[in-house]
Amino acid sequence: MRVLGVDPGLTRCGVGVVDGAPGRPLTMAAVGVLRTPADAETPLRLVAIERGLEEWLDAHRPEAVAVERVFSQHNVRTVMGTAQASAVAMLCAARRGLPVALHTPSEVKAAVTGSGRADKAQVGAMVTRLLRLDAPPRPADAADALALAICHIWRAPAHDRIRRAHAAARREPPTPRPKGTIPS
Template sequence: MRVLGIDPGLTRCGVGIVDVAPTRAAVLVHVSVITTPPELALEERLLRIAAGMEALLDEHRPDSVAVERVFAQHNVRTVMGTAQVSGIALLAAARRSLPVGLHTPTEVKAAITGYGQADKKQVGTMVAKVLRLDEVPRPADAADALALAICHAWRVPLGSGAAPANGDAAGGLTPAQRAWRAAEQGAARRTAAPRLVR
């Protein structure tokens, strides 16, 4: 399964493509950041981003697209730019009849690290580990795009276009979440172990 992950942004738009095997092993195909200068007219910036996305879609032909779900922030201007770029990604995928998954940052962090409140450094480190890279992809937008692609692939049954209600086929958990849960259960067992009374 090949997934294009998009971390939408008007100044920096992270794009990452991964191939995921039935074993859930992931391999890096492509990662980059589409940039546009702030002084350029908005419509020109959107046009450049659209051209970059469409070129990647046509060259690498992913099976699905994963986009970060836009959420409210204090900076309305930033949210607007992110939403506009997200719309471009959705349109480009729809033109090619590709299924799209929208994932919140918390969902992505939980899928990749097993912890929904992980910071960017932790996410980047796990992305590098999962993809067996020598270093963390930079800038952070690139690592975030790869994390989105991996998250989507792990949450969607391979060969399927739509995400199930409860995550992947193995109990609704991603590999990172299963490892996290196993560690928690091990800690709970150690805490609950009976103590000898002398």
């Protein structure tokens, strides 16, 4: 499976492509950061991110896109920019019919390091180790994008089983049990 990980942000949007499967070695296909000038108007910055993501999707042809789920921060301006960049990533993937998965920062940290409270240095070190790189990707946004892709590769089978079970439950009405029986 080839996954494009996106660590959304208006100034720096980390992107990373990882190939792999659960229980098998992972390989980094590409990593980078899409940058926009902080003094540019937000709509123009979003267009630049959209163009950059489209180029990455064209160049690397991922089978899925993993985006960091936006979480509440004290700085509303920062969270708004992050949410807007996240929406652009989801839009680009959906336009191509690619599945999109949202992973929380703590979920990604736990998947990659074993601790949902790991710091950026620990995430970078584990990404370096898991992908057998010479050095951690810089800046941290790039390492975070790779961590998102790794998390998705490892967790996608479980997420897919849950999604299929929910879909089946919506299609099939529950079977009534005769009165007085105990569920097994």
